[in-house]
Structures are given as C-alpha cells and as structure tokens.
Amino acid sequence: MMNEYSRAACEQLDLEDSLSEFRDEFAIPEGMIYLDGNSLGVRPKAALARAVEVVEEEWGVGLIKSWNQADWFSLPQRLGNKLAKLIGADDDEVVVTDSTGLNLYKVLAAALTQRTERKVIVMNGSNFPTDNYMAQGLLAQLGDGYEIRFAEHDDMEAAITEDVAAVCLTHVHYKTGRIFDMAAITAKTHEVGALSIWDLCHSAGALDVDLNGCNVDFAVGCTYKYLNGGPGSPGFIFTAKCHQGKALQPLTGWWGHADPFAFERDYRPAPGINQMLSGTQPILSLAVAEVGLDIFLRADVAAVRAKSKKLTELFIRLMTQRCSQYGFTLVSPEDAECRGSQVSFSHTHGYPVMQALISRDVVGDFRAPDNVRFGFTPLYTSYVDVWDAVDRLVDIMEKELWRDSEFNQRGAVT
Numbered sequence: 206m207m208n209e210y211s212r213a214a215c216e217q218l219d220l221e222d223s224l225s226e227f228r229d230e231f232a233i234p235e236g237m238i239y240l241d242g243n244s245l246g247v248r249p250k251a252a253l254a255r256a257v258e259v260v261e262e263e264w265g266v267g268l269i270k271s272w273n274q275a276d277w278f279s280l281p282q283r284l285g286n287k288l289a290k291l292i293g294a295d296d297d298e299v300v301v302t303d304s305t306g307l308n309l310y311k312v313l314a315a316a317l318t319q320r321t322e323r324k325v326i327v328m329n330g331s332n333f334p335t336d337n338y339m340a341q342g343l344l345a346q347l348g349d350g351y352e353i354r355f356a357e358h359d360d361m362e363a364a365i366t367e368d369v370a371a372v373c374l375t376h377v378h379y380k381t382g383r384i385f386d387m388a389a390i391t392a393k394t395h396e397v398g399a400l401s402i403w404d405l406c407h408s409a410g411a412l413d414v415d416l417n418g419c420n421v422d423f424a425v426g427c428t429y430k431y432l433n434g435g436p437g438s439p440g441f442i443f444t445a446k447c448h449q450g451k452a453l454q455p456l457t458g459w460w461g462h463a464d465p466f467a468f469e470r471d472y473r474p475a476p477g478i479n480q481m482l483s484g485t486q487p488i489l490s491l492a493v494a495e496v497g498l499d500i501f502l503r504a505d506v507a508a509v510r511a512k513s514k515k516l517t518e519l520f521i522r523l524m525t526q527r528c529s530q531y532g533f534t535l536v537s538p539e540d541a542e543c544r545g546s547q548v549s550f551s552h553t554h555g556y557p558v559m560q561a562l563i564s565r566d567v568v569g570d571f572r573a574p575d576n577v578r579f580g581f582t583p584l585y586t587s588y589v590d591v592w593d594a595v596d597r598l599v600d601i602m603e604k605e606l607w608r609d610s611e612f613n614q615r616g617a618v619t
C-alpha cells in the first residue's frame with residue numbers, strides 16, 4: 206500500500222470496487238456523507254414502495270385476510286431464514302422478532318434452564334449497557350445466588366471457569382469496534398461445560414459471522430443498524446437446532462405455542478425455533494426490514510468484510526496522515542483483523558467536534574465520555590466518502606470551528 210493517499214487514489218479504489226453497484230440502491234441524502242450506518246442504516250430506495258404497498262394494499266384493502274394472503278403470519282420465519290444465510294446459521298434456526306434486549310432476556314433465561322446447577326454468567330462490563338441491564342433484571346427475578354461475573358477483553362478467557370452457566374458477549378464492541386474471537390471463546394465456554402450467547406448487533410451485515418462453524422448455542426442481534434431495516438425494526442434470535450424444544454424461553458405467549466390457533470387454555474411450547482416468539486409482531490416494520498435483507502442476499506459477505514477492512518484502514522491512515530496534530534487518539538484496534546466496521550477516536554472536545562462535523566454533512570456520532578465514532582457500511586460508503594469526511598474534519602480542526610457555542614449544546618440522543 207502507498208504511504209500517502211490522495212483523493213485520486215480513492216477514486217481509483219472506487220472504480221475497482223466490486224460492491225459499488227449497491228450504492229445506488231440506497232437513498233443517501235444529497236451531499237451527505239453518512240458514517241452512522243452502525244447505529245441506524247440508511248433507507249433502501251425500495252423500502253418506500255414496499256411500505257406504501259403494505260399500508261395501502263395489504264392493510265388498507267386486504268385487512269385481516271392479509272395474515273394469510275400476504276403471509277404476514279410467517280414473516281418472522283421468512284426473514285429469519287434470509288438472515289440465517291448472513292450469519293452462518295441454517296434454515297429454521299433464526300426468527301426476526303421483538304427487540305434485541307428482549308431477545309437477550311429470552312435466550313439467557315433459556316440457557317440457564319439447561320445449567321440449573323450453575324449460577325454464574327460471564328459478561329463484558331463495558332458492553333452496550335442494555336445487555337447487562339437485561340441480565341440484571343432476569344437475575345433479580347431468579348434470586349437464589351445467581352451472579353454476573355464482569356470481565357474485559359484481556360481477562361475474558363480467565364473468567365470462564367467450571368462454575369459458569371453461560372457466557373454472554375457482544376461480538377463487536379459498540380464503542381471500540383474490537384472483535385471478540387468467537388471461535389476461541391465459544392470453544393473455551395464449551396470446554397468448561399457452559400453455553401455461549403453472542404450479540405451480533407454490530408456484526409450482522411458487516412462481518413462474515415459463522416455461528417454454526419463456531420458451535421454457538423444462542424445469538425441475538427438487530428436489523429436497524431448494518432442491515433438497513435428502518436428505525437426500531439425488530440431484532441432476531443438464533444437457537445442452535447440441538448437446543449430447540451429443550452431450552453425454552455419464559456415469555457410464553459401464543460405465537461410460541463405449538464398450535465396458536467387451537468386457543469388451548471395451557472401453554473404447550475412449539476417444538477422448533479417458533480418457541481422463541483411471544484406475540485403479535487410489528488408487521489409494517491418487518492415487511493420493510495425484508496427489503497434490506499434482500500439486498501444483502503445479493504451481496505457476497507466475504508466481499509463486504511474485505512471492503513469494510515479497507516475502508517476502516519483508509520480512514521485510520523488518513524487520520525494519521527492529515528489529523529495527527531489535532532489531538533485524536535485511536536481507540537479501535539490497529540489490526541483490521543481485530544476490528545469491526547467502525548472506528549473510534551477519543552478527543553478532549555469530542556462532542557463539539559462531532560457536532561461541527563455533522564453541520565458540514567459528515568454524520569458520525571459521539572459516545573461518552575469522549576469518543577467520536579464512525580461507522581463504515583460497505584454497501585453504500587465509498588472510498589472518496591472517506592477522503593472527503595477527513596478533508597472536512599481537517600478544515601474544522603484547522604480553523605477551530607468546533608469552538609462555536611452552537612456545537613456545545615447537547616440533544617437527548619447523541
């Protein structure tokens with residue numbers, strides 16, 4: 206690789222990019238460089254027509270008949286089977302349903318039913334907090350001596366000992382982008398007789414995940430980040446075939462019943478992945494989320510990962526080449542193999558710097574206490590975008606534009 210990049214070199218990389226044709230499938234606002242697809246993915250153009258179709262035709266005209274005629278009832282499984290192909294799962298191992306947090310509660314509870322003699326759950330203390338909050342809520346209900354053992358990256362394997370029931374980690378760290386070695390940690394988890402649960406929120410659609418190749422027991426994740434499902438679109442649950450029908454989740458609503466339309470008095474679990482469902486789903490949201498998944502099914506996951514590594518590498522190099530005198534410290538791993546599809550830097554004035562950048566149409570985000578975070582979505586981020594983003598940042602730093610008071614006021618969502 207060259208030492209010094211230029212805009213022309215980035216243009217050349219775009220010309221050689223096998224994924225460049227996908228950019229046109231997304232509605233990116235004119236002039237905007239969107240580096241926040243790791244938080245809320247942009248809208249696939251076709252999502253609009255699909256939303257209109259569902260509202261006008263399926264809901265407006267078909268009404269209740271659409272549960273059958275428009276296949277509303279099977280959306281969780283249909284989308285699940287599509288998503289399965291992106292994360293190394295088989296048919297009938299994934300359903301798209303509910304939120305990531307609720308799904309985590311369900312699979313954690315299900316896993317604990319398989320290891321009742323053990324009371325320790327290993328988690329990552331610096332994880333996106335909802336995962337830990339959900340586990341704390343579950344354990345408060347279970348009472349009875351359960352505890353969470355928090356560990357960080359470097360002491361993770363040492364924390365996985367013979368008293369552990371489940372190891373519940375997020376594959377790619379939401380702030381640093383650091384990847385946990387799924388194969389090695391899952392192997393260690395099984396070696397001590399525990400079960401593995403992985404949160405794929407920052408992996409699905411960005412990395413080549415291989416759940417069955419790693420013998421993972423359970424996984425959850427969301428569809429509104431890299432998978433472009435739309436704001437608040439449902440999350441997903443993976444349960445390995447060997448646990449289906451045995452490891453049961455406790456939110457036993459009628460959609461997880463063996464025969465929902467028999468309306469029996471008592472719950473009987475569905476034998477397969479359907480037991481992970483609880484109740485009626487947001488059909489509008491599911492229908493729109495399918496549009497994003499269909500785009501991914503046409504993309505080569507290995508090519509997505511390869512481009513993701515090149516985009517983050519380019520960004521780090523350009524920041525080093527052009528921004529090193531302005532006080533940014535790389536928080537993400539330097540080695541692309543250990544890094545997901547996002548890059549974070551810490552900066553004393555991270556908040557106003559990000560606000561100034563957003564005002565110049567480069568959208569990333571800020572994560573307390575001082576991280577500026579940039580997500581790189583291979584299907585619609587170009588190499589020239591990366592160049593232009595750094596170019597605008599250089600201008601902001603050079604002229605100290607971030608000092609303006611308008612960039613120092615905080616909104617509710619950062």
Ligand SMILES: *Cc1c(COP(=O)(O)O)cnc(C)c1O
Nearest residue numbers: 304305306333335375379404406
């Ligand atoms: C984004 C994210 C979530 C989101 O959870 P919701 O239930 O959808 O609010 C959960 N966990 C991790 C690790 C995330 O990155």
